[in-house]
Each structure stands twice: as C-alpha cells, then as structure tokens.
Amino acid sequence: MNGVLTIRRAGPSLTLQDMGRNGYRASGLSKGGALDISALQEGAAILGRTDAPNAIEMIGYGGEFEVSTPAVFVVTGARMKISIDGTTLESGVSHMLHPGKILKISAAVSGQVGYLHLEGGFKAPEILGSVSANLAGGIGERLQAGVKLSYVVNPNCETNKTLPKPRDATEVIGVLPSAQTALFDEATLQRFLETSFRLDAHRLARQGTPLLYDGEGFATHNQTKIVSDAIFPGDIQVVGTGTPYVLLAESQTIGGYPRIATVLPSELSKLVQSDAEKAFRFRFMSYEDAEVSMNNWERSLARLLSEVRNQIRDPKDIADLLAYNLVSGVVSGAEED
C-alpha cells in the first residue's frame, strides 16, 4: 500500500536522494546521491528499513509537508527545527504525522543538510538505476510546493526510535594526497594544514562548496597549464583565485583546477555538516589510518539497525504526556543510554 506526501511549502534546495548511480563515469555522469551518506542510512535504520534507502534531502531549510495516511517520519543529518501544529519535535527521533496535520521543518540549527525519511521510503521512477535527482546532470527535478510523492507504507516503523550518539562535531578533517598534491610546494601545503577553514554555508550546493579562510590563497605555479583530468567528490580543488572548493556528490567528472588534497569519504559527512561559524582544519592521514577510518565507518553503517533504541525522555519535558503516543514506543526505563 502506498501513501502520498504533499509538499505545501519548499525550501530552496529539496531533492529526492538515494545512494546515487554507479558506473556512468565514462559517460560523464557523476555518482550523485545523498551528500551525507551516514545521515541517509541512519534515517533508514531508525525506520527499520533494510532495503536501499531514500529520503528528501534538504539543504539549509526544509518545508511544509502533509501525508495521506498516518505516517512515521524521522529527520536525520542536520538538526532542524521541526514542529507539528506548533509542538516542537526532536530531530533524529521518529514521530507520527497524521493526515490533516502539517509537518513544518524549518532552518537547520546545527549542521547543513537534513533528510526527511518517511515510512518505507519514497517511490519514484528509477532513472539509470536510481531515484536520485542529479540536477547538474539533467536528471530529475527540484522538489517544489505542490509536488506529491508516493511513499511505501511500512508497518514495521515505530515512533520514538533513535540512534544512540549524536555525531561528534570535529575540528579536524582527514584528507589524503590527490593526484595533483605534488604540484603544490611544501610551504603552501604546510600553510593549508595550518589554516582554519569554515564552510561557506550560503553557497553550499550539491556540486560543491567554497571554503572561507583568512590570509592568502593556495595557488600552484602552473595553475593554468594543467590538462583537465578526473575529479571526484571530496576533492579540494583550488580555483584561479586560490580559494579551496570542496567538490561534492554532484560534481562534474572532469576538471582543470589542481586538487590540493582529497577528503576521505568517511570524513566527508563531518565537513558537509560543519556549522558555518565553526572552524576546522585539514590533516593528511597515512594510508594505513585512512583504511582504518574507512573500515570503521563501513562497519558502523552496517550495524546501525542493531543500534536503534527507544528515545528516553524525562516526563517533565513532555508538554502533554497523555496526548503522547506511548503505544508504539513504550519507554521501559531499562534501556542503556
């Protein structure tokens, strides 16, 4: 059975995203998919899904949504302001949305990119094996007010489910050498590692994001003579002005600017979700450490389902205890924190 989600109001950057498309690089189509793969998988796990996850990706701001059947939803990734009929709800915890009520998701309080997961996921036509919009590649469309999306009703979803730990905001992001790192001199690389960067949140897009910093740029000597070559999400390219620009899921496949380093995939979520006012630095990892980081990340994603637990609440914090849905998410008080 399917339900229908109606978008009443939409923030500037809402798209349907899944894990993206593999195998089209030779045809000039980048993988695309969710900017924050961890958040995409976390939401699916909270709703008890084991199939390929998808969600509405919301950069910076959400929108207003209605459903045609009682539906369990969760917002993962950025912590966003969420409410139904004026009652504030928590990000990262599953809640019930009833037909006739309006779910309002507004600005990100911390982080940048939120994911709205609903029941058993959205149903949309697959194009080249994926439902992801790849706007730069001409696939799919931005989700705007008035759009309706089908979703699969999933009897296994429960409210009040969450995952144990909030992801830690970090001040250090691990990178590895790119194929062009050697084109930068030692002094420039050293300065790159000593510089505090911030995300240029207003310009964060699915193709990439410029970084903010104080001081001079990071240009190479032969910047303009480099033949275009393959580029990947995570690559930190240095454009003509010397400003580093981090390429993300929907980047083009070939580029002519040199890449000073490339962010390890397991470190990319941290960068994408970094608060605008929070500075971070880059650090070159050894290949051994990078492998360990990737293995740990993959293992942590693989065990998400088994880590889902009930959200423990202090009854004092619940405004109207009787109205609270205690049927599907009974808090026993015995859960570990």
Next chain:
Amino acid sequence: MKQGKFVILEPNESVTNLEHERLLRHGLNKVLVRFGDTLSEDVNARALAFYDFLGSNAPEWLIEAAPTIVSVVVEFDGRVSFQQIESDLNQLLLAHKTAQFKTGARMWQIPACFAYEYAPQLVEVADIMGLSPQAVIDSLCSTKLKVLTIGFAPGQPYIGLLPEAWNFPRMTELTPKVPRGALAASLRQLVLFQNASATGWRHIGQTKFTCFEPERDQAFGLQAGDHIRFTAVSRLEYDALSSTPESFGGARLEVIS
C-alpha cells in the same frame, strides 16, 4: 588518528617501467594512469586504447575505470594493497603495448548550422584565425575529428584535434548562455553542449544533437574514441531537422570497424 602533527606526504607518484606512463595515486582507492602531461592525439589515443584494453582484461579488483583526455582513472577495491595494484597495472600496461592497437570503430556524421544566429562568434573566430568565415567552416567540416573524452556534463564530448590555427585560448569573460547542442571552440577542441551553459568557449555553430537523454533507449549518444565529421547545413535544412532526442539531430552513425 594522530592529532596535530604534520605528516610528511608519502610519495604518491611512481614511475612505471615504461616510457611515458605514470601512476598517480588519488585518495585511498583511485589511481590515474597518465599517458602524458600535454594533450596530443597520440597521448589521447593511447589513453583510450588502454581504457578499452582494461575493459576486456579487467582485474578482479577493478571497480570502475574511465578515460579522461590524457589518462585513465581506475577505482580499485580498497582491500587490495596498492603495491599489488601498481604491479598489476604495470603488467597490464606492458601487455597493452604489445597488443593490437585498436582504433575507434564508430563514425558519426552530425549536421551543423553556421548561419549567423546559430554561430554568433564565427566571425570573431575567423578574425582570430585570419581566415574567412567560410574557410573556418571548411576547416571544421573537413577535419577528421574524434571524441577525446566524455565529461563535465553527462554525455558531453570534448572533440579534437582541430588544426594548429584553432589553438586560441578560452575567453576571459564568459558567455552567459549558449544553448543545448551548441558547438564551441577553444584550444584546437570543440565542445558540443549537452545543456544550456555559461562558457568561455566561442560559440561557432549549432546542432540538434542530444548527447544525453535519460529516457532514451540509448541514453548516451557518443563514446570516447568515436570519429566525428560535421556536415554544414543551411538554415532551412537545419530548421527542418527534428528536435526530438531520439533523432540525434539528424546524425548518421556508421560502424567502420
């Protein structure tokens, strides 16, 4: 992770036991097999041929490969050591050297219109090249061209190489918008735009060729290595061409193996 320490970069470049090829590691599990640092037909042809060779001799660790203009980028299974990848790639490069050289087996003939409203910078390019606009059109249409690589946008080709007279740089000011199907020139190459784009390349002709249409049976039209010839058509002939993605702008495809 060790904190707060500047880690000296490990060498991520190794010279192969071959003449020009270099292996450049990129991130954890990618490596560029680079056939030269400057663009030439020979370097591009060797990169494309190695890409084909790799496709038919794929090692178990190969996740995805793609040709760029002067390289083949190889994504490998991170569970295999880089030493193993390097050694296998070196062997493949050697085996490829002695293998039969394969040339592109497909030839496209693509109608292009050079009437003023479809080629707003043709006169400018003619001035730069010191030729008449007709001589520029003749040069473009008589050169045997190849798709050097597909990239930037899905299905979008970089086409070359045009004669040396076409070796003029990109503009410093971008043209705000050229339409889908536009032919634009710079540095002895042409781009046939998949989508309406801003560009620093000069707009010198127009086609109705759709490089990528996700709903079309053959979603991607061109492949790296395809031969291309443009045929000049009049404004009337051009306007009569079908605009549907399925008609490939009136292009003809011939297999010339």
